[in-house]
Amino acid sequence: MTDTQIIAPVPAKAETPFAQFRAEFFESKIAVGALITLGIVVVLALLAPWITPQNPYDLAQVDVMDARLPPGEEAFSGYTMWLGSDGSGRDLFSAILYGLRISLAVGVASGVIALFIGTFVGLFAAYVGGRVETLIMRFVDLQLSFPASLVALMLVALLGKGVDKIILALVVSQWAYYARTVRATALVERHKEYVEAAICLGLSKARIMFRHILPNCLGPLIVVGTVQVASAISLEATLSFLGVGLPQTQPSLGVLIANGFEYMLSGRYWISVFPGLALLLTVVSINLVGDHLRDVLNPRMKK
Template identity: 75%
Template structure:
């Protein structure tokens, strides 16, 4: 008697079709490759950066504001120059990318989880619970995200944990509204009625049957909101209310060089700004293609 085993072929075939459709857009493929390179460089920063820019024993103030290609006191070439404190700018950008990506991804994961749960509860429970949750969502979305984040960070103080919390508060409502809309459609379908008639618990019905059918728009929103969180964190750090100098992000690096712009030391802000721009563009290119692939009706 032969044992029954699961066949992974259908899942592999579905993934192959998904990858093939994604690869039809060369711009999106370029964005995915660029994003992969950026993430890899951020993860490997301690190994590929010529200097630990936040080790005071390796930073020399005499190397401050050196132009791109200049020699550092330790003998290595400062490919992108140095900032006002003598730190190698290329190394600073790699370490700054780690902070910016960490803030964007962590805040996105927490906000997506919170929004998923509340959106599903609102759609499935209905009644006063749905009204209460959606009124809070409407209030949240009616306020400018920058203003809300600015107020929260000013109240909570500086630090990675503080700014992640502020970004979660700013982002969760987008997920909740999207998931609630998708779940309302799924709740009226026959398979949900069948699950109820079989006596399945509410939690199992929601998270085992409704949730998987609501994930496609969440994936698209997650890419957009991750890019938005990175740019918003950079904005707050540039304004001086985000991350401290001891936890440098790309926004902190841009702010550090802003005071030298008029004196011709453009590279101190320009290269961190370029790294921030490329990161956001890469994430948005991938997100746009995911939207088209997951919802073919939007694709021209």
């Protein structure tokens, strides 16, 4: 009789948190489609100087004779304007991609700066507590009681037009959202055992806040960050459409929509509709990605 060989079962390889997050995120076809769409939009915006037939804001490349051409018409310079032209003779495809560069830059820059300010304020308030926390959070509640669009509109009216001015206005109108989110999450972490142990070991307050508490607040921050970037892009477009955001020399999607608004009743719909569709596609893609990130990062949202 031959001895039978007993083979011990091979333990399954533990899945890393990143691999688990990636697997859960890519389960949603809608979120994947939104992410791919957003990636295409960003790549097209970055490559705008190399893939567009003209620089729509270089007066030497713009011909007034090409003004208000419908989609598919050939310009006097020889190339086809697939999306038509605006009232100044600028190729709309080129103008939209250049406008996306400005809109995305304003949204991301204001979101990142507001995130840093709000994160620091929220962490500090949650860790210190007491009257300091009460005073900070009452100020946050006071700002959140006003609509962000109203705060940004007042600041832009005072500061004037320009990319730097509108970024500052968006930061001031958005940082409180990050502060409230971080403070709420940090309060839960503040009373856990690992924080109490770090305090007993004599670690500095800055190290406890940024090395121990902050990493556990990143999930909600990522979700709020994506939503606020989309909100900043929409708000910048609204302010530019109203004529108080960016000047005509610094194009954005809001400026392009405003330029074509006066031609809507005359049937030249494409001047406003195509920039509006580009804005809608960008904002919806960011929001869909942010919504699915919320579902993946929040265990309560998982089925």
